[in-house]
Amino acid sequence: MTYVDIAYRYGATPGEREMQAIDGMREVYGIRKVDFNESERRVRVEYDASRLTADAVAKLLRQAGIDLRERLALV
Numbered sequence: 222m223t224y225v226d227i228a229y230r231y232g233a234t235p236g237e238r239e240m241q242a243i244d245g246m247r248e249v250y251g252i253r254k255v256d257f258n259e260s261e262r263r264v265r266v267e268y269d270a271s272r273l274t275a276d277a278v279a280k281l282l283r284q285a286g287i288d289l290r291e292r293l294a295l296v
Contacts, residue, residue: 224253227275228265228295232288242285249273249281263293 235243235257243255251272256265264287266278275292282289 222272223270224267225270225275226265226267226295227278228263228293229279229282229287230290230293231262231264232290234259234262235287239286243282243287246281246285252278252281264289265295 246252247255251269252266253269254265254267257263258265264282266282268278279289279292
């Protein structure tokens with residue numbers, strides 16, 4: 222397993238429905254952790270790169286209703 226972090230800035234603040242969908246996303250094999258930073262409007266996902274791609278993670282977030290804007294560089 223190769224765990225990787227990816228972060229995105231989002232627009233609209235996720236509501237209850239979106240957060241419930243994110244809880245379901247945590248059940249996807251390969252997703253390890255999902256963290257939101259509301260003050261920075263950033264979502265960070267730790268995932269298994271041997272199972273998922275960055276594009277697949279972004280697609281899961283969008284399907285959950287998250288308004289992704291841009292991918293952020295992690296330092």
